[in-house]
Amino acid sequence: MRILVVEDDKDVAGFVVKGLREAGHVTEHADNGRDGLFMAASENFDAIVLDRMLPGGIDGLRLLETLRAQANNTPVLFLSAMAQVDDRVRGLKAGGDDYLTKPFAFAELLARVEAMARRGKSEGPQTKLVTGDLEMDLLSRGVRRAGQKIDLQPREFRLLEYLMRHAGQVVTRTMLLEGVWDYHFDPQTNVIDVHVSRLRQKVDKPFPSALIHTVRNAGYMLRAEPQ
Template sequence: MNEPRREARPNGGAGAKPRILVVEDESDLALLLTYNLEAEGYAVESVERGDEAELRLVEAAPDLVILDWMLPGVSGLEICRRLRAREITRTLPVIMLTARGEEGERVRGLSVGADDYVVKPFSVPELMARVRALLRRARPERVAVKLVAGDLELDRETRRVRRSGRDVHLGPTEFRLLEYLMEKPGRVFARSQLLDSVWGFSAEIDERTVDVHIGRLRKALAQDDREDPIRTVRGSGYAFDETFGRG
């Protein structure tokens, strides 16, 4: 088996919070968006400048970007164009916000790769619905109840991990680590990326903490000398082994 099998959930998903980057220089609007997105259960980071957003996107891509058209530093239009030019962010969902409502401007925004286009002022509930719909289309693994690879099964609904039918007892951080790695088998994550994604944008802890929790996760999964599904890439980070369970 090349990657974890996903069992779809009909009415939404559980598990690690989808991460949304809000790029908006109007502080009141950014605060409003952050409040409502967090109330919906998303992990949110907000930045005001286009060049700052570029740095965040290079460090660790979120699950979705809400991007204002007019920004200091680098325009939202240019950021969107650059996102689509990079392999790693080519399919990253982008909702563009703008005060420009003319049809020609909407076409221009969509032509550079925005997935959706919302004109200010807008209805917050409508924007939340657009975020949910776009995440469902773009990240189906976010709406799966179970991730399965070989004899390993992670159930987001019950928060249980089983191996060969037997429970594997994990702490909440180890559970989130395993869940995040299993979502993207084979992809190597730097310690800084794991800190952002598993602990959260604002976590102020040492990167060596990741090694400690990876060690605990491995110990729990590899009881009775079972195969270790976590791969260490020297100098880079960690990945869920995409060949785990094959054959």
């Protein structure tokens, strides 16, 4: 993917750009709002990582508003030290697709950028999700693995649906909390691990191979093992 990083802090920018390149993405960098806007408007990117406070007279919010006013719908992830709830709301209202506060773990940023860019490309409403031998019918709300029916609680269903929609991608615990439970805070206890582990009992344990994998220091990934 082609990703634009607009960030004025040299260390953070270097860290992000290096990490994204290691993950196999083509990455461009702008260190002020004006250059950032110019690049975002004149080139095609799959995703933009945008700092809110930028030098050059155009801050992140203005940049994004200008971009959206030009009908440019490139997915944008805000990366900001402004962590208040109202800041997040403002960022999302201005047209941001996701909001990550500093300090952050790179794994979280990467997972979110990839999920966001993929979401931007999804084609129409789906009625069926398939990963390996796991099938989910979104209309009848039925789940089958290797032809065998799996009974899930409503919340377990939504958790599995989220994992399947992001199959092949890393999904962090925070993303699951936000995406499945709509919680915007970090509980102290390992609530997500417990729920994923329950899901594994039903989806993975009765079968020879595991689909839900733990990604160290990051989160989980639903992936069919290569045959």
